[in-house]
Amino acid sequence: MTVVRGLISLLVFPGALFALPAGWFMMWLQRKINARAQGRIGPPFFQPFFDFVKLLAKEPVVRPRLQGFLMTVLPLAAVASTLGAIALLPVFPKAGGFSGDLVLLVSLIEVGPLCAVLGGFVSRSLYGGIGASREAVLTLAYNVPFLIALFALVASAGSFSLAGVALAAAWPVRVLALIALVACIPVKLHLNPFSAASAEQEIYAGSTTEYDGPRLALWELAHALEWVALTGLVASLAFPVADAAWPVRVVVFVAVSVALVVVLSFAAASTARLKLAQTARWFLLCGSGIALSALVVAFVRL
Amino acid sequence: MNILNIITGNVARGPQTVRFPGREAPAAAYRGSVTMDAAKCLACGICDYVCVSRAIAVTPGAASCEWTYDPGRCTYCGRCVDHCPVAAVTQAGDRGDSYARSGAQRATVTVPYPACPQCGRPAMPYNEAVLGAAFGDVSAELRERIHLCERCRRRATTAALKANFGAAAETGRSDDGR
Amino acid sequence: MSPVITMGPFHPALEEPYKIDVVCEGEHVTDASIRVGFNFRAIEWLAERKNYTADIALFEHVCGICSNVHTLCLSRAIETLAGIEVPERAQYIRVVVAEAERLHSHLLWAGIACELIGFETLFMACFGLREKIMDVLEAISGNRVNYAMNRPGGVNRDIADPGAVLAAVRAIADATSKQLIPVLTTDATVRARCAGVGVLTRADAIAYGAVGPTARASGLPQDIRASAPYEAYDRLLFEVPVRQEGDVFARVVVRALEILESCRIIEQAIEQMPAGPFRGDDYPKVPAGEVCSRIEGPRGEVFYYVASDGSDTPTRVRVRTPTFANMPTARPMVLGQTFADVPLIQASLDPCYSCTDR
Structure with missing residues (x-):
């Protein structure tokens, strides 16, 4: 039974069958909102899907065997781990198994950026290298508030299970922690103002500069899945509806995720890109400050 | 938060861009x-x-x-x-249209070229106003001759020159301009 | 070992092909050099083989942004050489077109600066405003980029609808002062990227011979329109914005204020414009001699030298564009800054390397 449930959550909901279209939809929504905020028409609805299919159909550049292998495996690992993280999201709390294990979920989410760092260095492009080193610095910087905020939630709820956290965390702690978590999302998704890792005016596409065709399509896929995973993580923490029937839970989960996309898109449209040092400083001071205050509140209430 | 004014203005007004292949009419x-x-x-x-x-x-x-x-x-x-x-x-x-090659x-x-009023051979077109702009005052004689072909003009010039010699031109010889 | 990061000749941050070699220690710039010449079109050589009328059309293509500046400067050189008086109406029309071009050039620059700091919404706002002035220029001249307005002794076309020009200019002045300038000067992320970045001290600006808005942002009150007025500028009231800071933010502010001043100049010029002829002779006779001519383009002082042997073809036309003077100042600006600042700093000069290469 657990295996079946696990497979369903990996492959159907909130896994591949849901997450892929949802990721493309979120990417489209972000681009559309960005376009409307700028007074443009914006891309058609199926554009992210078209992009993916077009990239898949392209003939890959011939590379040295090891490099080609790594450049295929790394984005694949990013896709697989992000998909795994999505499958762990506790849309249905009390599901049992590994579902909602916070430690496993966070480590799976972290595999994606790690693969991007490695992928940038493996591609042996100068710009890819700079993008990778920026990605690495930013990963270190935002993980401080990210982990502190999660730890505050865990401390408040007294549980390492996402479902437990979602149900039991005290609201003052939760609000502060969620603010810190939401602030970390733009870094992972390369959105303004924290998009230094893929600043196209400086370093083209950052770590994916040298990727092409199907390999780039895999990165795009991982990117789309990251949208679902990160907004889903916040959504499942923000509005747990434990007592409702499962369709209500699904609707709330999707609605909160989409609302989060809208908020992030408008925030991205209304800011310039901060520099690497400025971004890192922001996360180490402001972001960590918010997260630490969540932690303090959590311990005071204990 | 001035940027929000711009963004809300843009959202409220709707897109300002035109969907391809539409384009604004030229001035x-x-x-x-x-x-x-x-x-x-x-x-x-x-x-x-x-x-x-x-x-x-x-x-x-x-x-x-x-x-x-x-x-x-x-x-x-x-x-x-x-x-x-x-x-x-x-x-x-x-x-204009785009082109490939x-x-x-x-x-x-x-x-x-219009026909010469005298001989009917092609003559370079001329225009009085242009002639005036290029050479200032144009005499009546010149104005008559601008419509002639080069050959007839040369002949007319020769005839005028010979006319200056008065009786010398009255030899009864047929004048073909040579 | 310090890696050399090459930007260009083709790079998202560059509007035209040129190349910046940046030597970096981590993210910090320790040295930089610019290489130009990718856009060499031998325009000065061609000019010695074409007649004056064709030359004016030729020099229109020196620059894709400030085409009018070049034809105006060359026309003025020919007029000085041939001793031609320009009708008063033509002088005002020239001022209107020159200032409209400055508007579109500055708005384009502001848009690109926003794009380089990743602020696409503001980029679209700037280009939306620029589109208004482009429409005005197209309505006046019949083309968006190459206006073909100047000829020795006057202008080719009259301004048929001054009311439309006034309306557009007032809309731009309004939007600039109410929307653009508040965002550019108060937005936290813009300030974080621009303030204190790429400082060019007053001493450096003098030493490197900076011109135009770059010099004015470093405290040098230098503007040919004010110091050696040409055309109708001596009859128009305007101020020369000067800032002392010398950073990218000061250059943003100077250009933003110049947008407002240009709007003021156009409004006055349209109101003062007298009736009368606006064209000169079709084919002026240019005697033997040589002459220098300089005017204030959107990027700074444009300098032309024309030598004539009395025929219908010049024997030498020499162009010195403002970017040629401003280019070397990029090095003191980027030294010690981070790599992320380099695109913005080099763009803050408003460089036009196509002009420089000719």
């Missing part, structure tokens, strides 16, 4: 591709002279003049239109 004064009216042309070659990119070439022949125009070379600066003494050159008010849109207009 009324738009300088498009060049056309030439052979009926007005004097084959003076001024358009060729002022053309910076050699898009216009004027090649005079024996009985007609070839006026060639290549939109692919044209910079649409409009100098040919400004300088044409008889307003034979005009510019279209819209954008260099010279694909080259067009040639043949300007036939």
Whole structure:
């Protein structure tokens, strides 16, 4: 039974069958909102899907065997781990198994950026290298508030299970922690103002500069899945509806995720890109400050 | 939070861009591709002279003049239109078609020379106003002769010269101008 | 070992092909050099083989942004050489077109600066405003980029609808002062990227011979329109914005204020414009001699030298563009800054290397 449930959550909901279209939809929504905020028409609805299919159909550049292998495996690992993280999201709390294990979920989410760092260095492009080193610095910087905020939630709820956290965390702690978590999302998704890792005016596409065709399509896929995973993580923490029937839970989960996309898109449209040092400083001071205050509140209430 | 004013304004107004392949109509004064009216042309070659990119070439022949125009070379600066003494050159008010090969849109207009009123052979077209602009006051005699072909003009000049010799011209010989 | 990061000749941050070699220690710039010449079109050589009328059309193509500046400067050189008086109406029309061009050039620059700091919304706002002035220029001249307005002794076309020009200019002045300038000067992320970045001290600006808005942002009150007025500028009231800071933010502010001043100049010029002829002779006779001519382009002082032997073709035309003077100042600006600042700093000069290469 657990295996079946696990497979369903990996492959159907909130896994591949849901997450892929949802990721493309979120990417489209972000681009559309960005376009409307700028007074443009914006891309058609199926554009992210078209992009993916077009990239898949392209003939890959011939590379040295090891490099080609790594450049295929790394984005694949990013896709697989992000998909795994999505499958762990506790849309249905009390599901049992590994579902909602916070430690496993966070480590799976972290595999994606790690693969991007490695992928940038493996591609042996100068710009890819700079993008990778920026990605690495930013990963270190935002993980401080990210982990502190999660730890505050865990401390408040007294549980390492996402479902437990979602149900039991005290609201003052939760609000502060969620603010810190939401602030970390733009870094992972390369959105303004924290998009230094893929600043196209400086370093083209950052770590994916040298990727092409199907390999780039895999990165795009991982990117789309990251949208679902990160907004889903916040959504499942923000509005747990434990007592409702499962369709209500699904609707709330999707609605909160989409609302989060809208908020992030408008925030991205209304800011310039901060520099690497400025971004890192922001996360180490402001972001960590918010997260630490969540932690303090959590311990005071204990 | 001034940027939010801009964003809310943009969202409220809706998109300002046009979906491809739609495009805004050009302004009324738009300088498009060049056309030439052979009926007005004097084959003076001024358009060729002022053309910076050699898009216009004027090649005079024996009985007609070839006026060639290549939109692919044209910079649409409009100098040919400004300088044409008889307003034979005009510019279209819209954008031309795109083209794939260099010279694909080259067009040639043949300007036939009018017949000489005396002998009927082709004569270079002239225009009094232009002649006046180029040489100042034009005498009545010159005005008569500008419509003649080169041969008849030379003959008329010879006849006038001989007339100055008075009786010397009255030899009864038939005068063929030689 | 310090890696050399090459930006260009084709790079998202560059509007035209040129190349910046940046030597970096981590993210910090320790040295930089610019290589130009990718856009060499031998325009000066061609000019010695074409007549004056064709030359004016030729020099229109020196620059894709400030085409009018070049034809105006060359026309003024020919007029000085031939001793031609320009009709008063033509002088005002020239001022209107020159200032409209400055508007569109500055708005384009502001848009690109926003794009380089990743602020696409503001980029679209700037280009939306620029579109208004482009429409005005197209309505006046019949083209968006190469206006073909100037000829020795006057202008080729009259301004048929001054009311439309006034309306557009007022809309731009309004939007600039109410929307653009508040965002550019108060937005936290813009300030974080621009303030204190790429400082060019007053001493450096003098030593390197900076011109135009770059010099004015470093405290040098230098503007040909004010110091050696040409055309109708001596009859128009305007101020020369000067800032002392010398950083990218100061250059943003100077250009933003110049947008407002240009709007003021156009409004006055349209109101003062007298009736009368606006064209000169079709074919001026240019005697033998040589002459220098300089005017204030959107990027700074444009200098032309023309030598004539009395024929219909110049024997030498020499162009010195403002970017040629401003280019070397990029090095003191980027030294010690981070790599992320380099695109913005080099763009803050408003460089036009196509002009420089000719």
